[in-house]
Every structure is written in C-alpha cells, then in structure tokens.
Amino acid sequence: MQDSPEYLARKKFFNRLLTIYGRKPCLEALQDKHVQVYRLHLSESNKPAPILDEIIALAKARGAEVLYHDKRQLSHISKNSKQDQGIAMDLVLAGFTEHEDYLADFTPGEHTFIALDSVTNPQNLGMIIRSVCASPATALILPRKGCAKLDALVIKASAGTLFKAPVIRCDTLMSCLQAFKTKGACVVGLALDAKTSLENESSAGTRIYVLGNETDGISPDVSRLCDEQLKIPMRNGVESLNVAVTASLIAFRSLLRQ
Amino acid sequence: MQDSPEYLARKKFFNRLLTIYGRKPCLEALQDKHVQVYRLHLSESNKPAPILDEIIALAKARGAEVLYHDKRQLSHISKNSKQDQGIAMDLVLAGFTEHEDYLADFTPGEHTFIALDSVTNPQNLGMIIRSVCASPATALILPRKGCAKLDALVIKASAGTLFKAPVIRCDTLMSCLQAFKTKGACVVGLALDAKTSLENESSAGTRIYVLGNETDGISPDVSRLCDEQLKIPMRNGVESLNVAVTASLIAFRSLLRQ
Structure with a gap:
C-alpha cells in the first residue's frame, strides 16, 4: 500500500506544500501572482472581517479549495495556534x-x-x-x-x-x-x-x-x-x-x- | 584664499566626513573596529548615563576629539534635533x-x-x-x-x-x-x-x-x-x-x- 504509485505520487505532492498562517501573510501571499494556492483553511470561530472576505475571494479566484475547521483542528494545521489568527493556507512549491x-x-x-x-x-x-x-x-x-x-x-x-x-x-x-x-x-x-x-x-x-x-x-x-x-x-x-x-x-x- | 592648497586639503578632508547621531547608532559605530572617528559631539544638557560614558571612553580610545555644545549648536551639527539624543559623531570615510x-x-x-x-x-x-x-x-x-x-x-x-x-x-x-x-x-x-x-x-x-x-x-x-x-x-x-x-x-x- 505504502509503495503504490498513487501513494508515492500523493506523498510527492504533499512534500511540496508549504503551510503559512496569519491574515496579513496569507493576504500578501495571495497578492503575489506567482503563488499557487492549494487549500485555504479557516476556523469556524472567525468573526466576519473584510480582510477574510478578500482572502476568500482571492483564494477562490485561484482555484483553491476553501475548508472550515474547528479551532483545535486549525491549530493542528497551522502548528501555531497563538499566531494563526484563525487562518492557514497550503501553498504549492512547484520546484x-x-x-x-x-x-x-x-x-x-x-x-x-x-x-x-x-x-x-x-x-x-x-x-x-x-x-x-x-x-x-x-x-x-x-x-x-x-x-x-x-x-x-x-x-x-x-x-x-x-x-x-x-x-x-x-x-x-x-x-x-x-x-x-x-x-x-x-x-x-x-x-x-x-x-x-x-x-x-x-x-x-x-x-x-x-x-x-x-x-x-x-x-x-x-x-x-x-x-x-x-x-x-x-x-x-x-x-x-x-x-x-x-x-x-x-x-x-x-x-x-x- | 579659496584656492590655497591648505583650503583645498581641508575641504577634501571635510568632504570625507559622515555625521551620524543618536546614542545606540553612535555606540554601535564605535564597536565596529573599522570605524574611524574624527569628533564626538555632545550636548551640555545631557544627563549622566552609562551609555554616554561608554561612548566617550570608546571615542577617546580611538583618538577622537570630544566636544561639548549647547543644545542648539548640537542640533546644527546633527541636523536632526528630534532624534539626536544629545549626541553626534563625525566619522571618516577614508575611501x-x-x-x-x-x-x-x-x-x-x-x-x-x-x-x-x-x-x-x-x-x-x-x-x-x-x-x-x-x-x-x-x-x-x-x-x-x-x-x-x-x-x-x-x-x-x-x-x-x-x-x-x-x-x-x-x-x-x-x-x-x-x-x-x-x-x-x-x-x-x-x-x-x-x-x-x-x-x-x-x-x-x-x-x-x-x-x-x-x-x-x-x-x-x-x-x-x-x-x-x-x-x-x-x-x-x-x-x-x-x-x-x-x-x-x-x-x-x-x-x-x-
């Protein structure tokens, strides 16, 4: 199972992901035209905010999947619950x-x-x-x-x-x-x-x-x-x-x- | 007078001076062994402070002249009375x-x-x-x-x-x-x-x-x-x-x- 071509291809893909977090860093990354976004992770506990609307719109325009998590799950993804501000993003490092x-x-x-x-x-x-x-x-x-x-x-x-x-x-x-x-x-x-x-x-x-x-x-x-x-x-x-x-x-x- | 060799040599020398100001920048410059210090300018209104003692000692060890001015004169030298913190320093840019x-x-x-x-x-x-x-x-x-x-x-x-x-x-x-x-x-x-x-x-x-x-x-x-x-x-x-x-x-x- 762990040696199947599908598993290996999947592993290669996930090795190329870089997870960043925080509202300003995520917005700035999305404003960079070179960035490839795979997934946007949001905490269900986020209160509405214009910067979040902007981030979600930009991520969707790039074809990214938008996922909602509870706070604990999100901190598992960001690995930094103190600074993630309820948001994380998986970027693709193509090279x-x-x-x-x-x-x-x-x-x-x-x-x-x-x-x-x-x-x-x-x-x-x-x-x-x-x-x-x-x-x-x-x-x-x-x-x-x-x-x-x-x-x-x-x-x-x-x-x-x-x-x-x-x-x-x-x-x-x-x-x-x-x-x-x-x-x-x-x-x-x-x-x-x-x-x-x-x-x-x-x-x-x-x-x-x-x-x-x-x-x-x-x-x-x-x-x-x-x-x-x-x-x-x-x-x-x-x-x-x-x-x-x-x-x-x-x-x-x-x-x-x- | 303005073309005398003394005048021209003096002008060349002064053209090589860089005036910096502020206590931390002056201390850091003096801690750099490459720095050549020509003059240290201090405001007479400075209250005693350990960082000033350190700066004066380092400047003297480098053979710099130490001069005291009233606040107004010092601001003429630093050209930034808001940020000079009562101190300015003329450095020699030898090249x-x-x-x-x-x-x-x-x-x-x-x-x-x-x-x-x-x-x-x-x-x-x-x-x-x-x-x-x-x-x-x-x-x-x-x-x-x-x-x-x-x-x-x-x-x-x-x-x-x-x-x-x-x-x-x-x-x-x-x-x-x-x-x-x-x-x-x-x-x-x-x-x-x-x-x-x-x-x-x-x-x-x-x-x-x-x-x-x-x-x-x-x-x-x-x-x-x-x-x-x-x-x-x-x-x-x-x-x-x-x-x-x-x-x-x-x-x-x-x-x-x-």
Missing part, C-alpha cells in the same frame, strides 16, 4: 523535490548545486532562492534543519521565486551530501581561509558548493564532508561577502565564464 | 572622493565603475558598498541625491566596509556621468529589456555600469545618457535580480572571467 526522489532520477554530468548550512537570515535565504532560480545552477539544496523557516519574509525576499525555484529538500545537510557523494558529486566548502581561489578552480562534473552560517561559516561536521575548499578573493582587506552575494557569484559563474 | 577631485587625477584605462541611480533601500546600498569594496571594480559612484542616506543601517549592511570602500561622491548622477563621458568613459545601463546580454558584452576600456531603483529601474534622464544597455540573462522566467546581486555580478565579473 521542490525530496533529495531521495531527486537522486533516484539523477544523471551525473555538469551540475552546479548550491547547498546551505545554517543560513538563518530569512532575507539572505530569499535572495539566494531568487538568484539560484534565475541562474544557470541546477538547484538549491535546502535542509529543513538549521536554515531559516520558509515564511512570509522569505517569500518576500525571494520576490515570489520560491514558488518555482528548483529546490532539493532534505532533513539534514549531512545525509543529503553523503547521498550525493555516492553518485560521484564533489562537495566544495566555501571558506575564507581556503587555498584555492575561485578564478583558479576547475569546475568540471557535479559540484555542490556549501555555504555556511552568516557568522560562523560551515559547521565542523559538514566541513569534514567537503572534498575541497574554495574562497572568493577579496580586495581592500574585506573579510567576507554577504552569503547571498557569494551564492549568486557561484550560481552565475558558468555564465560569466563564457 | 570617499568628490567626482571633480577624482577626475582631475584620472587616467583612462581598464576601469569598471558601478553607479547607483536612486537605490533607496539601505540594506541594498550597504551590500553594494561591501561587494564593490571587495571586488576588482575600481570604485562605486554614489550620488547624494536620490539614493539611501548613509546611516547606521547602511553601515551595518556594509559590514563596516563603508569606512574604506572606494566611493566617488557627486551631487547628481547626471552631472557626474557627463563629466566621466568627457574623459572617454562608456556608460552602460542595466536594463531588463536590453538586447546585449552579459556573456556577450565586450568590456574593454572605462565602463560605468548604472543600476537603477529597485522597483522602477533607471530614471529616464539617466537612461538617455547611457551609451549601451545590458541585461543579465535569467532562467525560469525570473523577472529581475536583487540590485545588490546585480552589482556584485558586474563588480566581480573580471575575476570570474579569468
């Missing part, structure tokens, strides 16, 4: 894939992946999603653990690209990188003190570039998994670049090299 | 030059400049300063009119690089670009609908890349001054990149091309 599904169909070749290790600032995460989506890079590898939560701030900073960006999801970066390595991928850690500099790196084959936390860099466990280390050379004694800028330089590099 | 001074000594050659036309978000401005400072680009051209004010937000987003970044100051971008053009510079406007794409552009000589406002792009007057237009190609139907990301890709391009 999201679980790393097991991705690797099952993966053909090694010339691939650039950007992987994030504890990037906690939602603005940086949103900008990285936007840049990787626009760039020639194959996909972004985004672990559930350690990175900024996908929320209204990330959606905004991504300029709506969150809903179409190619993103490979995993629980922890460690297990995902290990799985990619068995497929022949080379894991490259961005490090300020690396010996190899961007302009001298040979970048053939499947390469995963790991970017670490804004303050602490790559975590020791992930660092040990790296096959190579790489730095971006900097002038004027600048110590580091913004992590979203670093991700963008790597993601667009193949284009700039031509 | 700043007025465009007239810069062009007087300018030798045409292989130069990349990034010029900003109404970039109003302080975080974007700070990130651009940080990236240009670290990059092989020659300098950032930053007009006083239209762009975000240099304040505590910009300092923070620049990660302290504001105090050493090579920045050419002008009143308006128009007059500065015109002056550069008389020296043979080519002005290139970044535009989403440009025909020439980054990977096909020949980038010899002195080139000034103009980046426009986050929402509206380059203003019509500046656009008419551009000799060429350039776009960054984008995949997945992404409409635009963050302006700081665009600036970084242009600024680091010569490095990535090698």
